[in-house]
Amino acid sequence: MKPLKVALLGCGVVGSQVIRLMHEQAADLTARVGAPLELAGVAVRRLGRKRDVEVDPALLTTDAESLVTRDDVDIVIEVIGGIEPARTLIVSALSKGKSVVTANKALLAEDGGTLHEAARTGNGDLYFEASVAGAIPLLRPLRESLAGDHVKRVLGIVNGTTNYILDKMDSSGASFTDALEEAQTLGYAEADPTADVEGFDAAAKAAILAGLAFHSRVTAAEVHREGITEITATDVASAKAMGYVIKLLAICARSDDGRSVGVRVHPAMIPRSHPLAGVREAYNAVFVEAESAGQLMFYGKGAGGAPTASAVLGDLVAVARNRLAGTRGPEESTYAERVVHPMGETVTRCHVALDVADKPGVLARVADLFAKHDVSIQTVRQEGHGDDAQLVIVTHRATDAALTATMEGLRELDIVRAVASVMRVEGDDD
């Protein structure tokens, strides 16, 4: 049986695991694909560097462009990350009729359309299971298993770094800074943690998930994004006291009329009884609500060399089988053409803690302001007395615009000394 030739772009944490597994599992991969998979070349930045895996030096090249367009190459695996040169290389490969497997969430979320278009033109496959939630089989279920259902909402913990930090803050009472430092020491956070803690990584994944779940094209720029850097130990403790836990969530939800979608990444309080609340350390989990299937959850490792390589190899087997059968997997499905609505139109709930003057009539004036903005209050609790008096309010569902306007109004009320904390509440039926 003629082998299928595979070009690998990148030989870092994931790439080296891909090479190791292709080698160690060669016999199984051959049996599962129906033909051997042969490594045709590995594009790296520097030839001499020490690597985590043994690679035949003859396979290494710094000329990625020549590698991906080589006539004998059937499949290209891209694990470099970032926008360029990844985009140019993937488009070159697809245009030449190769199939591509990529883990590149940033590129897919910024310019997925260009890649899908190139796949269509070249008649090859573009698979990207590893781009969201690492090892967790999630994209294939969304684009295939649920193809006969209507997804209503996707609610996920898709960034392991921030989940590790928030979990530490929750379990040990640590501050954000201390928890981040611990995550960095343990290798869960990078030296520059911006992409994770500011929610950029999760936003890219949210865009990809929303596109698949709602059969539309969504880019990272359309995702409302808030990070976790402002979360204090007090916020975490106060959530805990109320039976909630704070998680950084990626939320993609269809509007009630089904015509638009809201896509957002922000910290939120969820009840401790929610399946996502039990997701500890750097694990990822994605909760999907579909009309017929009901509630589904997918849980596993969202990052790391071997878990990501597992997802890459699953895709590799699929695109290799497709090539042997002379066919392609499902294309990008954007027929529904739903638009992303502004954050203000998103319906959510709020938990707010107000430092107030402890005198009669305060609650009435605060309640009046909520009513003026058409925001209905679910619970209100007064804590402390005198200068320590605090009102803790949880609202019913309202548009984010109304909630934001209410918060602005509260800041201007003379009886409110400070809005101590504001946090959205999710995963709790109103």
Next chain:
Amino acid sequence: MKPLKVALLGCGVVGSQVIRLMHEQAADLTARVGAPLELAGVAVRRLGRKRDVEVDPALLTTDAESLVTRDDVDIVIEVIGGIEPARTLIVSALSKGKSVVTANKALLAEDGGTLHEAARTGNGDLYFEASVAGAIPLLRPLRESLAGDHVKRVLGIVNGTTNYILDKMDSSGASFTDALEEAQTLGYAEADPTADVEGFDAAAKAAILAGLAFHSRVTAAEVHREGITEITATDVASAKAMGYVIKLLAICARSDDGRSVGVRVHPAMIPRSHPLAGVREAYNAVFVEAESAGQLMFYGKGAGGAPTASAVLGDLVAVARNRLAGTRGPEESTYAERVVHPMGETVTRCHVALDVADKPGVLARVADLFAKHDVSIQTVRQEGHGDDAQLVIVTHRATDAALTATMEGLRELDIVRAVASVMRVEGDDD
């Protein structure tokens, strides 16, 4: 675009939901498939019966055999269940080159080989996502997403009825009989609950999961099966006191040398911190451990008309796309040809409660018996005194044969008045 014609076998709980969804979601299905799906006929047992869904009477027929072999039919959906006439009809359809979507776990687990062979000969697809864990996308992830990985173990709650019963016993202290009665009243258990409570349903699913996970053919007859009818309120309370919960588990595990697999269904104690412990009511969840991916979990509704129909429709879209593209999905993969080893070779742990005589030397003699069978003890605790004295022992990992021999030996010891309970312990690293 020429429509693809679909024949439906069965119009019960699942079938009527399939009809409803095909109708309600016609536009979406057309967009996702690339051609309309048209219901060509519905085979039922009795024509006049009242149904949960409106069906054009002209579509109804009692002649299923003629329907599935009709030249204009492209795809057959089988939701009758049971061995015959389902097997004959599916084989007829596949032999005629149709693709088949089925939810029939009993048939797949008893004689899947015949169906897969017919699919191969007829060059059609055989998809069966709905046969295990209802709406949860599980089979496609196992056979496709993890195709580049090595599954080590599958540990699942795959029967909603028994999970509902055990959950009630755990949360309310009810007896098995009372919990079963409640499940029957609420429609979670059938009037004759044998298939569920004796583990037959879970055993069929375990056989299907083991076959997919380990690329081998496994039948229900090869699955070691124990039901939950002997579980007492005392067992449940005693597990609870130790931080465990009793679940009916389907466990498929590769042997250490990788050459054989153990496939079993039995009640087991799992730690409350295990992700499966939190699976409440009639929900299903399946925990998968793979070499590279690590620990994964899939959670959702395991039964019910609409959830099962969601899985059926996902498969319908896939096989319809394949037909349009003139291709087939992945075939049965049994190349690894692993055999199922006897239960005695399975490695597990045991929790055992012994009513003993409260006198010096008892523990020494009990410990000696464990040692003689090469079973090492992890913890031992004495409870009560005098005639109420009980030894509660948890073992380290040992073969089931050694554990069984130890239990038999204990029953013969004169200082042991009774072996009050024996339960395997899973999901806890030794």
